[in-house]
Amino acid sequence: MLILTCPNCGIAADETELSPGGQAHLKRFGPGSDDSDFEGYLFLRDNPRGVHFERWRHAMGCGKWFHAARCTVTNEVFATYSAQTSEPPQDVLDRITARRPDWQS
Amino acid sequence: MQRYSVFAVAREALRFHKGWQRAWRSPAPKKRYDAIIVGAGGHGLATAYWLGRNHGIRNVAILEKGWLGGGNTGRNTTIIRSNYLQDPSAAIYEKSRSLYETMSQDLNYNVMFSPRGVIMLAQTHHEVRGYQRTAHANALQGVTTEFIGPDRVKKLVPIINIHGPRYPVLGGLWQARGGTARHDAVAWGYARACSDMGMDVIQQCEVTAIRRDGGRVTGVATTKGDIACDKLGLVVAGHSGVLADMAGFRLPIESVALQALVSEPIKPCMDVVVMANTVHGYMSQSDKGEMVIGGGADGYNNYTQRGSFHHIEETVRALVETFPMISRLKMLRQWGGIVDMTGDRSPILSKTPVDGIFVNCGWGTGGFKAIPGSGWAMAELMAKGTSPLADPFSMFRFREGRFIDESVAAGVAH
Numbered sequence A: 001m002l003i004l005t006c007p008n009c010g011i012a013a014d015e016t017e018l019s020p021g022g023q024a025h026l027k028r029f030g031p032g033s034d035d036s037d038f039e040g041y042l043f044l045r046d047n048p049r050g051v052h053f054e055r056w057r058h059a060m061g062c063g064k065w066f067h068a069a070r071c072t073v074t075n076e077v078f079a080t081y082s083a084q085t086s087e088p089p090q091d092v093l094d095r096i097t098a099r100r101p102d103w104q105s
Numbered sequence B: 001m002q003r004y005s006v007f008a009v010a011r012e013a014l015r016f017h018k019g020w021q022r023a024w025r026s027p028a029p030k031k032r033y034d035a036i037i038v039g040a041g042g043h044g045l046a047t048a049y050w051l052g053r054n055h056g057i058r059n060v061a062i063l064e065k066g067w068l069g070g071g072n073t074g075r076n077t078t079i080i081r082s083n084y085l086q087d088p089s090a091a092i093y094e095k096s097r098s099l100y101e102t103m104s105q106d107l108n109y110n111v112m113f114s115p116r117g118v119i120m121l122a123q124t125h126h127e128v129r130g131y132q133r134t135a136h137a138n139a140l141q142g143v144t145t146e147f148i149g150p151d152r153v154k155k156l157v158p159i160i161n162i163h164g165p166r167y168p169v170l171g172g173l174w175q176a177r178g179g180t181a182r183h184d185a186v187a188w189g190y191a192r193a194c195s196d197m198g199m200d201v202i203q204q205c206e207v208t209a210i211r212r213d214g215g216r217v218t219g220v221a222t223t224k225g226d227i228a229c230d231k232l233g234l235v236v237a238g239h240s241g242v243l244a245d246m247a248g249f250r251l252p253i254e255s256v257a258l259q260a261l262v263s264e265p266i267k268p269c270m271d272v273v274v275m276a277n278t279v280h281g282y283m284s285q286s287d288k289g290e291m292v293i294g295g296g297a298d299g300y301n302n303y304t305q306r307g308s309f310h311h312i313e314e315t316v317r318a319l320v321e322t323f324p325m326i327s328r329l330k331m332l333r334q335w336g337g338i339v340d341m342t343g344d345r346s347p348i349l350s351k352t353p354v355d356g357i358f359v360n361c362g363w364g365t366g367g368f369k370a371i372p373g374s375g376w377a378m379a380e381l382m383a384k385g386t387s388p389l390a391d392p393f394s395m396f397r398f399r400e401g402r403f404i405d406e407s408v409a410a411g412v413a414h
Ligand SMILES: Cc1cc2nc3c(=O)[nH]c(=O)nc-3n(C[C@H](O)[C@H](O)[C@H](O)COP(=O)(O)OP(=O)(O)OC[C@H]3O[C@@H](n4cnc5c(N)ncnc54)[C@H](O)[C@@H]3O)c2cc1C
Pocket: B038, B039, B040, B041, B042, B043, B044, B063, B064, B065, B066, B067, B068, B069, B070, B071, B072, B073, B074, B075, B076, B077, B078, B079, B080, B205, B206, B207, B208, B235, B236, B237, B238, B239, B243, B258, B259, B260, B294, B335, B336, B337, B338, B339, B361, B363, B364, B365, B366, B367, B368, B369, B370, B414
């Protein structure tokens, strides 16, 4: 079972306690944007075989959103971090490159 | 090609089975092909088959990184039905179902198609209304289905408990001509027919890069060297995002693990396929007597080919309530496949931003039933640049807002 530590309340939560929220750090588009911007925001996804940044909600716990960096092949969790950021923080990137030297963002 | 028949079996029996030939050749790749198909699952092989049969394009290679049918084609629970809601879906799935009826004869290979009938249970009032709507839509589309009451359900499936405490069976959508087939045989039968037309089925050959020149495809790099081509079909299901990335475009696809399991074999007890979408479980009995069981997919992207255990628990819990007699069954095997999910739960058969590259993917949890029809449409698309069955499923529909929404109608269905 996948276990993620919620950075909001500090609990190591089983996946049954969490709701997945898809790819993180999407750039949102509003009224006036063109069709391809909306297509990218709403539908197109990176879907990598490897390092993935994603959103989760601690639904059956504190109820708050957070981010995780996870390997989609091994389910190794590199880090969980605050949802209040528009890109992965440097220490998270460092932790990923320590485990996956060939990885490029 | 050596034809299979009752006489061939008798002849070989008399000479101690020493005369059987290999079903397909395993050649080294040539330098160049008119068309290359990446992925020797059912959809890739069917695409190649119809390219040869319907369009005379036979200088074709099918490249597979693992073994034939080792992807989702060999991992699915083989439900075949065509009771979808939207017109473009009904057209391609019904074409496909009807091609299954003659596939064993077409391919001279027994795919064990068994049109035993499929019931989708309605266990909430919402589902009753939804399936009645589908039955009406199917009537207009020329797909034979009917909405049946709980008594008919009980007659068709004596082992079912229709008075479940939480989700009693209120009726069902019945497609008498749906059923199952042998998944490996579908892949093997097509591979044999393709090889017989002079096509090269090349296993253990992973595509690692896609060569382009000025917005046009020129070939692929593989673990067996570079191969040139005029046209390239990407038919790799869960790995479509990875191949699209190699070709420099993005797809509206997310890959997740979907699981299935089978029980020890028991005596015949259920001769139809039953799907229960509200409680996330479905079951059929294989010819060997195993109960074949499937359920919901993972909620988050992954390529683990394993899946989360709690989905199995949920599925089995729901099925034990629906079929109390299975509560003492032992499970023999469990496995997972990586399925390719789109935003509207409909597939993609499409040209791409790169000239000469075509993509067939997004069949998600339910593409086994679509193999022959999808190959038919994809071959036409690759040969002519347009196909009435494929055109509504273009990848550009997401930009244009022309969704083919099956997520409401199909739920978790396969
Ligand atoms: C557990 C489970 C149950 C299912 N149940 C049903 C069901 O009951 N009914 C139904 O209709 N559908 C069902 N499905 C869905 C169905 O299995 C798929 O939609 C269908 O088999 C997809 O076929 P395909 O040929 O597109 O993909 P696959 O069979 O997955 O073939 C793709 C191939 O591409 C190869 N490949 C990937 N990357 C590369 C590369 N770089 N180079 C070369 N080759 C590559 C892979 O090795 C693979 O063999 C189920 C799926 C699963 C996992």
